[in-house]
Amino acid sequence: MRITLVLVCGTLVLSGCDSAPPAPPAPAPSTPAPVVVTSSPPPLTPVRRVFDPAHVQDGVRRVLTESxxxxxxxxxxxxxxxxxxxxxxxxxxxxxxxxEEKVTITVRxxxxxxxxxxxKP
Incomplete structure (x- = not known):
């Protein structure tokens, strides 16, 4: 009788494995998150750009004579x-x-x- 009980219990345990809940669905395909590359923070004060007067003077001379x-x-x-x-x-x-005459420079x-x-005079 003991053997029968063991077999019955073993059968119940095995049959319980068949009724396990289904596996969760696989996640939907997705693209990886973008990689964010950071560098040092930008300076708090913007860089000031100024004209080189010698270059502007040469440009003025060229425009006046050629154009x-x-x-x-x-x-x-x-x-x-x-x-x-x-x-x-x-x-x-x-x-x-x-x-002596004047020309106006307009930054574009x-x-x-x-x-x-x-x-102009």
């Missing part, structure tokens, strides 16, 4: 410490045939592009 066809362009003097900020304007002084973009106006 506006002004002859007898002498000294060109542009102020130092002019910020590269779109929309900003400043004036340079130009000697044209012995007369943050890359340092600018326009030169026609000379």
């Amino acid at each position: 506006y066809l002004v002859t007898e362009v002498g000294d060109v003097s542009c102020p130092a410490d002019q910020d590269v900020v779109p929309g900003r304007t400043f004036e340079c002084t130009v000697d044209i045939a012995g007369r 973009d943050a890359a340092g592009g600018y326009e030169v106006s026609q000379p």
Whole structure:
């Protein structure tokens, strides 16, 4: 009788394994989370960009002679410490045939592009 009980218990244990709850469904496929690469924090104070007056003076001379066809362009003097900020304007002084005239520099973009106006007394 003992053997029968063991077999019956063993059968019950084995049959209990067949009625285990189903496995959870596999998770839906997904893309991995993006990797975020951090560097040192940006400076709190933005970097100030200014024009090199010598380069602007050369540019003014070139625009006056090549684009506006002004002859007898002498000294060109542009102020130092002019910020590269779109929309900003400043004036340079130009000697044209012995007369002092002014040109207005208008900053076009943050890359340092600018326009030169026609000379005016």
